[in-house]
Amino acid sequence: MPTKERIEKVKRVLSLRQPDLRVVLEEVTNTHNASAVVRTCDAAGVLYLDIISATGEAFPVNEAISTRAEKWLHFSNYRSTEECLKQLKQKGFKIAATFLGGDSIPYTAIDYAKPLAVVFGNESEGISEEARNMADYIIEIPMTGMAQSLNLSVSVGIILYEAMKQRMEKNYYKEKRLSPEEFKSFLKTWLKL
Numbered sequence: 001m002p003t004k005e006r007i008e009k010v011k012r013v014l015s016l017r018q019p020d021l022r023v024v025l026e027e028v029t030n031t032h033n034a035s036a037v038v039r040t041c042d043a044a045g046v047l048y049l050d051i052i053s054a055t056g057e058a059f060p061v062n063e064a065i066s067t068r069a070e071k072w073l074h075f076s077n078y079r080s081t082e083e084c085l086k087q088l089k090q091k092g093f094k095i096a097a098t099f100l101g102g103d104s105i106p107y108t109a110i111d112y113a114k115p116l117a118v119v120f121g122n123e124s125e126g127i128s129e130e131a132r133n134m135a136d137y138i139i140e141i142p143m144t145g146m147a148q149s150l151n152l153s154v155s156v157g158i159i160l161y162e163a164m165k166q167r168m169e170k171n172y173y174k175e176k177r178l179s180p181e182e183f184k185s186f187l188k189t190w191l192k193l
Contacts, residue, residue: 094114
């Protein structure tokens, strides 16, 4: 049975979750990076993490790196990029895909206060052409060094904290963003963890 303090903390943290800000990981295989992304999502108030893996293999989480943050996220698994992004679009999400290219805009140029799913690709190939084609925005983190990419978890952190900044300016972290039904359901689940 959870203590009163534990119940209050769970309620407080759940109240800060942003159900209309999602992270999509496409074909990510590096356990260290995946685990760090999970931890960053939890820290930024992301609740839903969408995983695209054509093989259907389990998402690689190292609990020592994630600090068990995966307990506080809801994972949705998809076998294809089209399946995932089509479902998100049907739910009213705009899609922002991270890609360093000629048609990219700075990651700070979009509105993160609207329902948005941000797609991050795997460590060696980045996002797929399909993700680029289905995206409403192609965003990039500017770089001035010789290396033209950042570690996946660093990229997720930079972008999520821009989203968090914009959402804080609109007071999104001061009121419950989950529907009463979602809040009740997640509260019941979280109190069992």
